[in-house]
Structure formats: C-alpha cells, structure tokens
Amino acid sequence: MGDLFVVVSLRAKAGKEGTLRRDLKAIVDQSRKEEGNISYDLFIDRADPSRFVFIEHWASQEHQHKHHNEGPHIQFFHENGAQNVENTEFAYFLDRLE
Known part of the structure; x- marks a missing residue:
C-alpha cells in the first residue's frame, strides 16, 4: 500500500463554530509541514x-x-480544542483506485 487519503467531518458544538474554526485552521499549516504530508x-x-x-x-x-498520534499540534488540539467538537460525523481512510 502506498498513499493514504483521509476525509474527516467534524461538527462544532452550538455556539462554538468560530472557536473551532480558529483552532482547526491553526493545525493546518503545521500539518502541511510534517514528513509524509502531500496535502492537508x-x-x-x-x-x-x-x-x-x-x-x-x-x-x-x-x-x-x-501525525495523528504524535504531532504536538494535534495533541494540543485534543487537549485544548476538542471540547468544541460535537461529534466526528465520519472518518474515511481511502486508497486510490488506479
């Protein structure tokens, strides 16, 4: 197996949309810099x-x-920002058909 594609949907708690948006945007740049990241x-x-x-x-x-288990920015989000997530609606881990 080679490349992995991940599609995840999170729903914010009512009234926490802006806070969650800020927190999620903060992890994008750091995630893009991680070894093995192609796009994020x-x-x-x-x-x-x-x-x-x-x-x-x-x-x-x-x-x-x-990334998911050791990335310091992801761990920080889990400890400090995840409380604004109502639920994970879905998480798909996909292989491209060629």
Missing part, C-alpha cells in the same frame, strides 16, 4: 457552517498515524 486541506460546509471537513493526503499510513 480544511473546508467548511456552505450549507452548514458547523461542519468542517478535512481532506488529507499522506505518503503512507505510517506518516498519517504519526
């Missing part, structure tokens, strides 16, 4: 501003795993 983008749903969607492309599952 954050989107907001036009129809529902409480829904945030990450689309990530990693060189391998190992790189994504290290």
